[in-house]
Amino acid sequence: MLYFLQHYWWMVVSLLGAGLVFLMFVQGGQTLLFLTTRNKEEKTLLVNTFGHKWELTFTTLVTFGGAIFASFPLYYSTSFGGAYWLWIAILFLFVIQAVSYEYRGKAGNVFGARTYEGFLFLNGMFGTILLGVAVGTFFTGGEFIMNKNSLTETLSPTISYWANATHGLDTIVVPFNLAMGIVVFLAARTLGTMYVIMQVDSPELVSRCKKQLRITASAFVVGFVLLLIALFTMTGYSVTPETGIITPVKYKYFINMTTLIWPLIMLSAGVLLVLTGIISSLSEKSRYSFYMTGAGVFLAVWSLLICAAFNNTAFFVSKVDPQMSLTLYNSSSSTFTLKVMAYASLLMPFVAGYIVYVWRALTKTQISSDDINRPDAHKY
Amino acid sequence: MILASLVDMSRLQFALTAMFHWIFVPLTIGLGVIIALMETYYVRTGNEFWKRTTRFWMKIFAINFAIGVATGIILEFQFGTNWSNYAWFVGDIFGAPLAIEGMLAFFLESTFFAIMFFGWNKVSKNVHLLSTWLVSLGTILSAFWILIANAWMQFPVGMEFNPDTVRNEMVDFWAVVTSPVAVNKFIHTATNAFVLGSVVVIGICCWYLLQKREEEFSRRSIKIAAVFGLISLVVLIWTGDGSAYHVGKKQPMKLAAMEGLYKSKEGTPLVAIGILNPRKDIRRMKEDSLSYMLESPYIFNISIPEGLSLLANRKMGTIVPGIEDILNGGYTYTNRNGEEKIAPPIEERMQRGRIAAEALATYNKARISGDEANMTEAKKVLDENFDHFGYAYIKDPVEIVPNVPLVFYSFRIMVILGGFFLLFFSLTIYFERKAIIGKQRWFQYLGIISIPLVYICSQCGWIVAEVGRQPWTIQDLLPVSASVSSVSSSAVLTTIILFFALFTALLAAEIGIMIKVIRKGPEA
Numbered sequence: 001m002l003y004f005l006q007h008y009w010w011m012v013v014s015l016l017g018a019g020l021v022f023l024m025f026v027q028g029g030q031t032l033l034f035l036t037t038r039n040k041e042e043k044t045l046l047v048n049t050f051g052h053k054w055e056l057t058f059t060t061l062v063t064f065g066g067a068i069f070a071s072f073p074l075y076y077s078t079s080f081g082g083a084y085w086l087w088i089a090i091l092f093l094f095v096i097q098a099v100s101y102e103y104r105g106k107a108g109n110v111f112g113a114r115t116y117e118g119f120l121f122l123n124g125m126f127g128t129i130l131l132g133v134a135v136g137t138f139f140t141g142g143e144f145i146m147n148k149n150s151l152t153e154t155l156s157p158t159i160s161y162w163a164n165a166t167h168g169l170d171t172i173v174v175p176f177n178l179a180m181g182i183v184v185f186l187a188a189r190t191l192g193t194m195y196v197i198m199q200v201d202s203p204e205l206v207s208r209c210k211k212q213l214r215i216t217a218s219a220f221v222v223g224f225v226l227l228l229i230a231l232f233t234m235t236g237y238s239v240t241p242e243t244g245i246i247t248p249v250k251y252k253y254f255i256n257m258t259t260l261i262w263p264l265i266m267l268s269a270g271v272l273l274v275l276t277g278i279i280s281s282l283s284e285k286s287r288y289s290f291y292m293t294g295a296g297v298f299l300a301v302w303s304l305l306i307c308a309a310f311n312n313t314a315f316f317v318s319k320v321d322p323q324m325s326l327t328l329y330n331s332s333s334s335t336f337t338l339k340v341m342a343y344a345s346l347l348m349p350f351v352a353g354y355i356v357y358v359w360r361a362l363t364k365t366q367i368s369s370d371d372i373n374r375p376d377a378h379k380y
Numbered sequence: 381m382i383l384a385s386l387v388d389m390s391r392l393q394f395a396l397t398a399m400f401h402w403i404f405v406p407l408t409i410g411l412g413v414i415i416a417l418m419e420t421y422y423v424r425t426g427n428e429f430w431k432r433t434t435r436f437w438m439k440i441f442a443i444n445f446a447i448g449v450a451t452g453i454i455l456e457f458q459f460g461t462n463w464s465n466y467a468w469f470v471g472d473i474f475g476a477p478l479a480i481e482g483m484l485a486f487f488l489e490s491t492f493f494a495i496m497f498f499g500w501n502k503v504s505k506n507v508h509l510l511s512t513w514l515v516s517l518g519t520i521l522s523a524f525w526i527l528i529a530n531a532w533m534q535f536p537v538g539m540e541f542n543p544d545t546v547r548n549e550m551v552d553f554w555a556v557v558t559s560p561v562a563v564n565k566f567i568h569t570a571t572n573a574f575v576l577g578s579v580v581v582i583g584i585c586c587w588y589l590l591q592k593r594e595e596e597f598s599r600r601s602i603k604i605a606a607v608f609g610l611i612s613l614v615v616l617i618w619t620g621d622g623s624a625y626h627v628g629k630k631q632p633m634k635l636a637a638m639e640g641l642y643k644s645k646e647g648t649p650l651v652a653i654g655i656l657n658p659r660k661d662i663r664r665m666k667e668d669s670l671s672y673m674l675e676s677p678y679i680f681n682i683s684i685p686e687g688l689s690l691l692a693n694r695k696m697g698t699i700v701p702g703i704e705d706i707l708n709g710g711y712t713y714t715n716r717n718g719e720e721k722i723a724p725p726i727e728e729r730m731q732r733g734r735i736a737a738e739a740l741a742t743y744n745k746a747r748i749s750g751d752e753a754n755m756t757e758a759k760k761v762l763d764e765n766f767d768h769f770g771y772a773y774i775k776d777p778v779e780i781v782p783n784v785p786l787v788f789y790s791f792r793i794m795v796i797l798g799g800f801f802l803l804f805f806s807l808t809i810y811f812e813r814k815a816i817i818g819k820q821r822w823f824q825y826l827g828i829i830s831i832p833l834v835y836i837c838s839q840c841g842w843i844v845a846e847v848g849r850q851p852w853t854i855q856d857l858l859p860v861s862a863s864v865s866s867v868s869s870s871a872v873l874t875t876i877i878l879f880f881a882l883f884t885a886l887l888a889a890e891i892g893i894m895i896k897v898i899r900k901g902p903e904a
Contacts, residue, residue: 052494052498053494055449055490055491055493055494056490056491056494058449058453058490059482059486059487059490059491061453062449062452062453062456062482062486063479063482063483063486063487064482065453065456065457065482066456066475066478066479066480066481066482066483067479067482067483069456069459069460069467069471069474069475069478069479070471070475070476070478070479070480071475071479073467073468073471073472073475073547074468074471076459076460076464076467076468076471076475077460077464077465077467077468077471078464079460080457080459080460080461080464080467081460081461081462081463081464081465081467081865081866081867082464082865084461084865084867084871085871087457087460087461088457088461088875091453091454091457091461092878092882094450094453095450095451095453095454095882096882097450098446098447098449098450098453099446099447099450099886099889099890101446102442102443102445102446102447103443103446103889103890103893106443106893106896106897107893107896108889108892108893108894108895108896108897109889109892109893110885110888110889110892111885111889148468148545148546148547149546149741149744151465151469151546151737151740151862152737152738152740152741152744154734154737154772154773154862157465157773157862158464158465158864158865158866159464159465159468159546160464160468160866161464161865161866161867162866162867165868167867167868167871333471333472333475333476333549334472334542334545334549334550336549336550336551336553337472337473337475337476337549337550340476340550340553341476341479341480344479344480344483344484345483347483347484348483351483351484351487351488354488354491354492355487355491358491358492358494358495358499361495361499361502361503362494362495362498362499362502364502365502376435376500376501377498377500378438378442378497378498378500
């Protein structure tokens with residue numbers, strides 16, 4: 001039972017993670033604010049376009065945090081408490097986003113619209129990169145020490161800590177993590193650009209976005225392929241469930257994909273959808289390009305996150321001592337808690353249902369400047 | 381010393397974020413219901429006046445909502461970044477309400493928030509109204525799950541310690557959700573938010589009345605807010621009484637600190653107002669016992685005879701233990717299994733805590749070497765002493781005494797202001813019914829002054845609840861010193877400075893925007 005629940009919850013957490021990366025099209029769109037827009041009106045149009053959706057991304061991030069805390073508390077403890085600066089930086093970059101939509105266009109906002117636009121840009125660029133870095137650590141691990149039995153050392157009871165003074169900043173300079181960060185950023189920007197093409201009723205802005213899309217999407221596709229090559233040639237760590245002993249395995253993630261098969265199918269379908277979406281968005285005015293690429297990104301990320309922990313893989317490796325690494329077996333909550341939450345999670349399809357309803361209600365018509373300037377509109 | 385400063389820094393950072401978060405959240409919870417009521421009037425009557433009124437208060441709601449969301453995520457992350465030991469030790473129980481909050485409450489509010497603000501012309505009136513109610517419900521449900529988590533820290537029920545995983549594990553979800561402390565805390569905090577929202581509405585309307593503008597808007601808004609506020613306040617006071625009762629039974633040290641009560645007697649009085657004697661310092665009890673004993677706890681006080689006995693025990697002539705009594709033991713308290721127990725002296729609890737910690741270490745060594753006999757023996761010792769586990773980390777009995785003046789004065793300010801708001805709402809309803817509220821300039825000034833007062837009242841409530849339970853993150857099972865992450869105190873100091881700068885800037889912007897929106901008024 002516990003074995004099933006641990007895997008079920010990793011699926012749920014990965015699903016939220018994949019949903020988050022897809023929904024970060026909002027962040028990606030925010031990076032269009034400075035170079036792609038020509039005037040204040042276009043900026044306002046862009047801010048309002050993404051302003052209708054930012055809450056959803058933010059909520060997914062909060063729920064991702066809550067779900068991983070509840071289902072794999074040892075990860076929460078080890079990664080958040082260890083890679084302190086990485087997570088604090090992510091926090092800052094998201095806090096400044098949350099207020100910027102509401103404050104940017106309001107009189108009396110003290111710092112002026114440009115400051116809040118700057119905040120949105122910083123969130124869009126570095127928030128996505130750093131979250132990508134955090135995702136990268138699922139594959140590359142971290143410099144942490146973890147020993148649950150330290151709790152009985154009453155003078156220094158800390159069970160996990162970062163083994164160097166950077167408190168997690170070192171994760172950013174790990175090439176794979178940084179590459180993951182950049183690819184996540186490029187995915188977000190690609191999706192953000194495609195969302196503008198789909199949703200904004202402004203031919204000029206859309207044509208500039210199409211030009212942008214060529215560059216960003218090409219970089220994203222190339223980056224993603226290189227990242228996959230790096231991932232599949234990487235050494236991962238395998239755990240023997242009976243003993244808990246952790247051993248390095250060459251090409252571990254490639255082996256996971258080919259052993260499990262279904263994540264490989266998800267990944268392939270994802271890549272196909274991403275490419276189809278991008279091509280159709282560039283070649284014609286397809287209403288569904290954004291959704292195709294979005295679904296593709298979602299599937300690809302979901303499959304990669306599954307691959308990080310399934311098939312007896314350590315999903316957060318201690319570089320100090322691999323035996324201290326985190327696996328689904330040693331880091332999860334108890335059977336009882338996972339079961340209670342699994343019941344609660346059965347309501348998720350209902351939640352997804354109303355999200356889709358609201359999404360459709362607000363996205364059925366394109367957004368134009370006239371739209372947001374109507375006297376009774378809530379304008380950002 | 382280094383550890384003490386790290387703990388203090390981490391506490392300061394969490395307190396700063398929580399208090400900042402609690403500026404915006406109660407307003408959105410309170411306003412949420414008021415807005416939904418107003419929109420219901422609009423849909424039922426079709427009167428455009430109510431639509432304008434609803435939309436104005438929605439603007440105020442939106443300005444506060446975003447910043448409430450932003451500060452909420454910091455709190456969530458801090459359980460990991462700054463309290464990593466805690467995250468493992470109780471994550472199995474504490475994490476669940478947080479995750480459920482995200483899945484079932486937070487999505488509800490943030491999804492329908494979009495309809496509430498951008499859907500006026502995109503969905504039908506009824507769907508829009510439903511969305512507004514759902515946002516309001518979402519904010520309340522959000523508070524519900526968070527307060528369950530918080531209440532569980534104060535009264536950890538429905539769990540067992542698992543020595544194999546070295547953490548506490550949930551065994552009874554309903555016990556966690558329906559714990560009397562949780563239910564009481566939720567109602568107390570939610571009604572507090574309703575009262576705060578009502579006072580802010582009345583205060584803003586009073587400003588309009590003072591300016592002799594928006595009279596109809598103001599009077600009708602005041603009417604709804606005052607009635608809603610008064611009903612909420614009655615429930616708030618009732619649950620406040622319940623809260624004191626639970627604290628008395630389950631966290632007697634908190635109650636002793638709230639009262640500045642050091643040594644008790646039968647028929648314990650309740651201090652109505654008083655000034656503490658700063659020279660009465662519990663740390664001097666051992667070093668200089670004679671002069672310590674000679675110091676009175678108060679410089680001045682007016683007490684209600686039997687008041688505390690009635691509040692905490694519902695019975696006259698009973699004893700409510702003071703700080704010294706708790707340190708010395710011998711009083712009756714309710715343990716987390718709901719059993720009444722005679723409390724041992726703190727020194728003894730510290731010793732038993734260390735026995736529990738040693739038994740746990742022995743158990744794990746025996747487990748690794750496969751020594752089942754030793755495992756059974758160690759587990760038995762651990763179980764017998766686990767109620768005192770957290771005391772293993774306490775070095776000196778006085779460490780379990782919270783900051784008495786802070787708790788004492790916060791409690792008095794909260795209660796006195798609570799009484800003031802009872803009068804305030806009653807007067808508001810009276811003036812409104814007599815249709816003379818527009819002429820009572822002194823009352824309009826009072827309405828405006830009430831806005832900061834209601835925030836002070838609400839914040840004081842948090843101080844009482846959270847400072848009063850120090851040093852425990854989990855009552856009796858884990859103190860702050862054993863919960864904290866192993867980061868440098870300078871790193872935490874840096875984040876405090878960054879957060880403080882950010883919060884100050886955001887608060888300035890928020891106030892600036894609020895003032896502009898209010899000045900423009902509902903017709904803008």
